[in-house]
Amino acid sequence: MPRSLPALISRPLPAVAPPPADPGARVLRQELTAGLPARLDLDAVRGLVLAVPLGVARAVLAADPSAVVFSTAEPGDSTAFRDPAAAWPRLTLVVTGAIGTTVPVVAGVPVRLAGPPGTAAVEVTVDELVLTAGSLRSPGRFGSRLSLRWRDLALASGDGPAHPVGDPGIPVLLSQLGEEKS
Structure with missing residues (x-):
């Protein structure tokens, strides 16, 4: 008799609560009224550029201006391959005018941009x-x-942790005790 998979696999998984808010995170909400590409200022020296590489401009020009081209609110089939002809937005980090890392936009997934x-x-x-x-x-x-x-992932110094001074967890060497007695 063939064995069946556990019932947990055949049932839908319960909804997972969103992760707790990161106290160090800053929120940026912006209406994209200036069109794309759009510059999003994070602070005085850093910003993000949101752009969509198209390659199929004719479809965009012919579409209704209010037609949604991309939305994170509409989850797709996670097992299907992404349509290479579809518009897929990207974020690029810019630091004092120099271009950094570029990543595709995926909702709810934290990405690090250097x-x-x-x-x-x-x-x-x-x-x-x-x-x-x-x-x-x-x-x-x-x-x-x-x-x-x-959130800022500031670079730490390369010096390492401060050296302990008088740490009671480190035993005193016997040779040092002999020097202290004399």
Whole structure:
């Protein structure tokens, strides 16, 4: 008689609560009224550029401006391959004018973006992104918006931890005790 898989696999898994809010994370919400590519300022020296490499501009030009081209709210089939002809937004880190890492936008997945060598990185989690055909064509209020959380991943110094002074957990060498008695 063949054995069956456990009942847990045949039942849908319960909904997982979202992770707790990171106290060090900063929230950025922005209406994308200037069109794409869009510059998103994180602080005085760092920013993100949201862009969509198209390659099929004719379809975007022919579409209704309010038609949603990309949305993180519409989960797709996780087993299906991504359509290479579809618009897939990307985020690029820019630090003082120098281009850093570029990553595709995936909702709810924290990604680390590094700047040029020697600069600090940031961790970005996109909560919501809605892009309409109108925002890909020109500036205007077409309903495109972005909401993300980011946090600074500042580089630590290469010196290592401070050396302990008078740590009671380190036993005193007997040779040092002999020197102290004399």
